[in-house]
Amino acid sequence: MQTAQSMLQMCGLPRLEARMLLEYVLNKPREWLLAHDTEPLSPECAAQFLTLAAQRRQGIPMAHLMGWREFMGHRFAVTPAVLIPRPETELLVESVLDLLTNRNDPAVLDLGTGSGVVAISVALARPDVRVTATELSVEALTVAQRNAQSLGARVQWWQGSWFEALPPEGRFDVIVSNPPYIALGDAHLVQGDLRFEPVHALTDGADGLTALAQIVAGAGARLLSGGHLWLEHGYDQAETVTGMLKQAGFTFVHTRPDLAGVPRVTGGKWE
Ligand SMILES: C[S@@+](CC[C@H](N)C(=O)[O-])C[C@H]1O[C@@H](n2cnc3c(N)ncnc32)[C@H](O)[C@@H]1O
Numbered sequence: 001m002q003t004a005q006s007m008l009q010m011c012g013l014p015r016l017e018a019r020m021l022l023e024y025v026l027n028k029p030r031e032w033l034l035a036h037d038t039e040p041l042s043p044e045c046a047a048q049f050l051t052l053a054a055q056r057r058q059g060i061p062m063a064h065l066m067g068w069r070e071f072m073g074h075r076f077a078v079t080p081a082v083l084i085p086r087p088e089t090e091l092l093v094e095s096v097l098d099l100l101t102n103r104n105d106p107a108v109l110d111l112g113t114g115s116g117v118v119a120i121s122v123a124l125a126r127p128d129v130r131v132t133a134t135e136l137s138v139e140a141l142t143v144a145q146r147n148a149q150s151l152g153a154r155v156q157w158w159q160g161s162w163f164e165a166l167p168p169e170g171r172f173d174v175i176v177s178n179p180p181y182i183a184l185g186d187a188h189l190v191q192g193d194l195r196f197e198p199v200h201a202l203t204d205g206a207d208g209l210t211a212l213a214q215i216v217a218g219a220g221a222r223l224l225s226g227g228h229l230w231l232e233h234g235y236d237q238a239e240t241v242t243g244m245l246k247q248a249g250f251t252f253v254h255t256r257p258d259l260a261g262v263p264r265v266t267g268g269k270w271e
Helices: 004-010 015-026 030-035 043-057 062-066 087-100 117-125 138-151 192-196 210-222 238-248
Strands: 068-071 074-077 107-111 130-135 155-159 172-177 223-232 251-257 263-270
Touching: 004 015, 004 043, 015 030, 015 043, 015 062, 043 062, 062 068, 068 087, 074 117, 074 138, 087 117, 087 172, 087 223, 087 263, 107 117, 117 130, 117 138, 117 155, 130 138, 138 155, 172 210, 210 223, 210 238, 238 251, 238 263
Parallel strands: 107 130, 107 172, 130 155, 172 223
Antiparallel strands: 068 074, 223 263, 251 263
16 A cells, blocks of 8 residues: 555655655645645556656656746746746846836836746736736747736737847836856756756857847847846856946946855846
């Protein structure tokens, strides 16, 4: 007889991951599992759990096995077509929301929206904001649109490359992006979850700085006077991104660290 307790012990996964997969299979919250962990599992549930545990041991990301990831308190659908949302990207959303305090009828643009986490989180936190998002990948854009629909967020979507995706007249109070910033050949690309994520979401295929540079170069023409650009970047790219922003004419350029103390997002003001 298989019980939740015996499954958690014998599956060969870290306890937290095993528990999350079992909760997913049983479709029950943690409290239920704690109270019923010595009861027999149905053969179907046991088999499904063992299949998922085997896939996880092969490295398939938890977000792909479960089909979702939480971000800013919302549950976003995740498929192999999109970057798995990272907790550090919440700092980007918080930076945008801070800038929108006391602004009336503001417009925000999210470039390279992926699963839509940034655009949708802003739209849900501030339903008065006009949120626009662009994405090169048609498959990713479909995931983002589905997420917006299921979470009840209003976002205008455009498919295409960075600013080229937009109609010519659009101007914004805040532009935000978490672009692909890992250099081609970086060892992280062949480790952990990254092996299963779309390569175009992770790397620019060059030194990791070309997408950041393209966005900085194009932002001025799309920002309203007094508007801001905020970018997520790699742990060692803050100085370079700061230089790019200053050279392009941005003022009040500064970097914010993530919860681990890593310089993670840098932004500036367009006069
Ligand atoms: C690092 S992922 C970020 C996804 C999402 N914003 C997030 O934070 O989870 C970068 C995204 O940029 C998209 N992308 C790559 N090149 C692009 C381009 N030239 N124009 C628009 N989007 C692009 C990728 O498809 C991917 O979805």
